[in-house]
Amino acid sequence: MLLPMYSRPSIAIDRGDGPYVYDTNGRRYLDFITGVGVNALGHNHPRITQVIAEQAARCIHTSNLYHHAYQKPLAEKLAQWAGLDSVFFTNSGSEAIETALKAAKARGKHHLIAVENSFHGRTMGSLSITGQPKYRKPFQPMLPGVDFIRPNCLDDLASAFRKETAAIIVEPVQGEGGIHILTAPFLLEAQRLARRYDALFIADEVQCGLGRTGTRFAYQRISGLQPDIVVTAKPLAAGLPLAATIFSHRAAEALAPGMHGSTFGGGPLACRVASEVLAIIDELLPDIRENAIYLRERLQELLTIYGVREIRTAGLMAAIQLNFSGAPLVEEAMRQGLLINCTHETTLRMLPPFTITRSQIDEACNILGSVVQAAQESGSVLAYL
Numbered sequence: 001m002l003l004p005m006y007s008r009p010s011i012a013i014d015r016g017d018g019p020y021v022y023d024t025n026g027r028r029y030l031d032f033i034t035g036v037g038v039n040a041l042g043h044n045h046p047r048i049t050q051v052i053a054e055q056a057a058r059c060i061h062t063s064n065l066y067h068h069a070y071q072k073p074l075a076e077k078l079a080q081w082a083g084l085d086s087v088f089f090t091n092s093g094s095e096a097i098e099t100a101l102k103a104a105k106a107r108g109k110h111h112l113i114a115v116e117n118s119f120h121g122r123t124m125g126s127l128s129i130t131g132q133p134k135y136r137k138p139f140q141p142m143l144p145g146v147d148f149i150r151p152n153c154l155d156d157l158a159s160a161f162r163k164e165t166a167a168i169i170v171e172p173v174q175g176e177g178g179i180h181i182l183t184a185p186f187l188l189e190a191q192r193l194a195r196r197y198d199a200l201f202i203a204d205e206v207q208c209g210l211g212r213t214g215t216r217f218a219y220q221r222i223s224g225l226q227p228d229i230v231v232t233a234k235p236l237a238a239g240l241p242l243a244a245t246i247f248s249h250r251a252a253e254a255l256a257p258g259m260h261g262s263t264f265g266g267g268p269l270a271c272r273v274a275s276e277v278l279a280i281i282d283e284l285l286p287d288i289r290e291n292a293i294y295l296r297e298r299l300q301e302l303l304t305i306y307g308v309r310e311i312r313t314a315g316l317m318a319a320i321q322l323n324f325s326g327a328p329l330v331e332e333a334m335r336q337g338l339l340i341n342c343t344h345e346t347t348l349r350m351l352p353p354f355t356i357t358r359s360q361i362d363e364a365c366n367i368l369g370s371v372v373q374a375a376q377e378s379g380s381v382l383a384y385l
C-alpha cells in the first residue's frame with residue numbers, strides 16, 4: 001500500500017491534452033495547477049513528445065561518469081539566461097537547493113538568512129531554510145545557524161547580516177506561501193548586504209522562474225539585481241525530473257571535483273528535452289505577459305463582483321485570498337471541471353500553463369466565479385466575507 005502522505009480527491013488522471021487533463025472516466029478538466037507548475041507547456045506538447053520519443057530510442061541515462069551531447073549546451077543556455085557561469089544538474093527543486101547550500105557552506109561560513117513564509121523543499125537542508133514552522137516542527141533539530149527575517153522588512157535585513165553569513169536565500173515571488181512578491185528595495189538591499197559581507201545572494205526560482213512571471217527569471221524584473229546562484233526546477237524538462245543550480249564563478253569557487261554528485265542528475269533525455277523547453281519558453285514570453293494581464297483583470301472581477309478578500313498575481317502565478325477555508329472550493333471547482341489547489345488553508349493558487357488562451361482564462365474564471373458564488377449562497381462562508 002501507499003504511505004498515506006497526501007490527501008487526494010478520488011479521481012485518477014488518465015491523460016492530458018494541452019491545458020486539459022482527462023480522468024479515467026473520460027471527464028475533462030482545465031488544468032490550472034499544472035502538476036504544481038511543472039506542466040508549464042501544457043500536456044503532450046508535440047515538440048516535447050517528439051524529442052522524448054527520439055531521445056528515448058537513443059539513450060535515456062548515462063550517469064555522470066561520462067559526457068553526453070546534451071548537458072553542456074543546456075548548461076551554457078541556462079548560464080546565459082541567468083547571467084551566470086556554471087551549472088550543476090540534479091532531479092528536484094529540493095536537491096538543487098541543497099546544492100546551493102553546500103556551495104555556500106563550502107566557502108567556510110555557516111550562517112544562513114532565509115525569509116518567513118518561504119518554501120524551499122522537504123530535504124533536511126531545504127526544510128531548514130523553509131520559513132514555515134509547520135513544515136519544520138516534526139523534524140527538529142534543523143540545520144544550525146539559520147535566521148528567518150520578515151518578507152520585505154529592511155530593518156530585519158540590516159540586523160540579520162554578520163561576518164559569518166554564508167548566504168541569504170529568497171524566492172523573488174513566494175509560491176507555496178501564496179503568491180507574495182518580494183519588493184525591489186528589499187531584494188536590492190539583500191544583494192547589497194550580501195556583497196558587503198562576502199555572502200551569496202541565492203534566488204530560488206524553482207516555482208517563479210523559467211518564464212512563469214513573463215521574464216526568463218522572476219528576479220529579472222528588477223534592474224540591477226544579479227544573484228550569485230539561481231535555482232530552477234519544476235518546468236525545466238516538461239515533467240521529466242530535472243533541476244539546475246546556476247552559479248557565478250565566486251559562488252562555485254569552493255566546490256572542487258568530487259565534492260558533490262548525482263546519479264540521475266542531468267541525463268541525456270532530461271537535458272535534451274530541457275533545451276527544447278527553453279526554446280519554447282522564449283517563444284512564449286510575449287504571450288505569457290499578455291495573458292498574465294488578462295488573467296489579472298478577470299480575477300479582479302471576482303474581487304468586485306463576489307467580494308473575495310484579495311487577488312495576488314505575478315505573471316501566470318495567481319492567488320485568491322479568502323477569509324475561510326479554500327478546500328471545499330477546490331473540490332467544487334474540480335466538480336465543475338477546473339483544477340486548482342489550496343495553500344495556507346485560505347489561499348486558492350493557480351499556475352496555469354504558458355500556452356493558455358484568453359478563452360481558457362475565461363472558462364477558468366467563470367468556474368471560479370460560480371464556485372465562489374455557490375459558496376456564498378450556501379451560507380457557509382457568507383459570515384466571513
Ligand SMILES: Cc1ncc(COP(=O)(O)O)c(C=O)c1O
Pocket residue numbers: 036091092093094095097119120121122171175176204205206207208233234
Ligand atoms: C520555491 C520552491 N523551492 C523548492 C521547491 C522544492 O522542489 P521539489 O518539490 O521539486 O523538491 C519548491 C516546490 O514546490 C518550490 O516551490
